[in-house]
Amino acid sequence: xxxxxxxxxxxxxxxxxxxxxxAASGFTFSDYYMGWIRQAPGKGLEWFSYISTSGSTMYYAxxxxxxFTISRDNAKNSLYLxxxxxxxxxxxxxYCARVRGSYALGYWGQGTLVTVSS
Amino acid sequence: xxxxxxxxSASGSPGQSVTISCTGTSSDVGGYNYVSWYQQHPGKAPKLxxxxxxxxxxxxxxxxxxxxxxxxxxxxxxxxxAEDEADYYCSSYANSDNVVFGGGSQLTVL
Numbered sequence: 001x002x003x004x005x006x007x008x009x010x011x012x013x014x015x016x017x018x019x020x021x022x023a024a025s026g027f028t029f030s031d032y033y034m035g036w037i038r039q040a041p042g043k044g045l046e047w048f049s050y051i052s053t054s055g056s057t058m059y060y061a062x063x064x065x066x067x068f069t070i071s072r073d074n075a076k077n078s079l080y081l082x083x084x085x086x087x088x089x090x091x092x093x094x095y096c097a098r099v100r101g102s103y104a105l106g107y108w109g110q111g112t113l114v115t116v117s118s
Numbered sequence: 119x120x121x122x123x124x125x126x127s128a129s130g131s132p133g134q135s136v137t138i139s140c141t142g143t144s145s146d147v148g149g150y151n152y153v154s155w156y157q158q159h160p161g162k163a164p165k166l167x168x169x170x171x172x173x174x175x176x177x178x179x180x181x182x183x184x185x186x187x188x189x190x191x192x193x194x195x196x197x198x199x200a201e202d203e204a205d206y207y208c209s210s211y212a213n214s215d216n217v218v219f220g221g222g223s224q225l226t227v228l
Contacts, residue, residue, distance in 0.1 A: 045156070045164065045207055045219045059215045095163055103211040104154040104169035111163055 002026040002107045004096050009112030016086050016116070022079040022096030022109055030054075030074040033099035036081050038092035039111075046092075049081070050099060064090075086116045121146065121218035122208055129226040130198045138223045140191040140208030146218055148189035152211035155184055155193045158222075159204045167206075168193060195225070203227045 008020040022034070035050035048061040049070045058070050069082040079096050093111040100106040123141040130136035140147065140155075147153055153171045156164035166175050168184035171191060181196045191210070195202050208220040 044222045045209075047209070047217045047219065061216070100166075100169065102152045102154075102170045103209075103217050104152075104166055105156070105164070105209075106166050106169075106175065108163040108165070 002098065004098065004107060004109035006094060006096050006109045006112040009094060009114045011115045011117065012086055013118050014087060014116055017082070017084045018086065018114060020081040020083070020094055020096075020112060020114070022081075024077045024079065024098070027098070029072075029077040034072060034079045035097050035099050035105060036068075036070060036079075037095045037097055037105065037108075038090075038114075039095070040089075040092040043092075047105070051079070083114070086114075088116050090114065091116045121212065122210060122220035124206075124208060124220035124223045126221070127224045127226065129228055130195075131228045132198050132200065134198050135194060135196040136198060136225065137192050137194045138206055138208075138225070140193070140210075140220050142189050142191075142210055142212075142218070144189060146189075146210040146212040147186065147191050149213075150211045151186070153184065153186060153191040154209045155182075155191075156207045156209070157202075157204045158207065164207065198227050200227050 003025045005023045037047045051070045067085045071080045095111045096109045097105040098107040155168040158164040171186045172184040183194045205222045207222045212218045
């Protein structure tokens with residue numbers, strides 16, 4: 001069965017950096033676009049980044065553009081998110097998800113909490 | 119402020135039907151048939167319930183249905199059950215490879 005497991009979330013100071021990972025299993029990872037979505041405490045969802053099957057095409061929302069970098073390693077069935085210049089407003093649960101056609105998120109991981117605070 | 123507008127709450131009694139709306143613009147909901155709906159129980163990851171306006175992924179009960187008229191999409195849950203109580207989010211493809219979400223609707227089964 002499809003499994004997505006995020007890791008790497010923790011408490012980090014404003015201005016700091018963090019790298020999240022998402023380990024995929026149960027499907028051919030290289031066949032799917034993948035995305036990162038976040039949810040601030042008590043708030044709604046924000047799909048802020050996705051990456052193509054080969055990793056050649058990436059999308060970023062304005063809220064993270066220039067600070068976050070999405071990448072993937074198809075040999076390792078893994079998705080990554082490098083987060084730099086973190087701000088308090090980046091505090092959220094971060095989910096990785098498998099993108100099905102038509103911009104829908106078919107499978108989600110359990111999420112990892114990133115807290116940005118001094 | 120979310121790009122798509124949903125009512126904060128909705129409710130219904132077991133066995134009844136409830137409809138949740140999702141209003142956007144001609145640049146998102148009205149312009150593309152790429153509307154999705156997600157169910158999220160407290161402390162859990164969201165689950166895809168509807169994609170491409172009205173299609174159900176395998177395993178989603180046919181009590182869940184989706185539709186669209188103009189710039190407004192709707193999710194209808196028929197034959198309400200206690201386990202349907204959750205937050206529901208709509209999303210839509212928008213211009214420039216962007217996907218936007220609604221603010222979410224909390225469904226209460228009375």
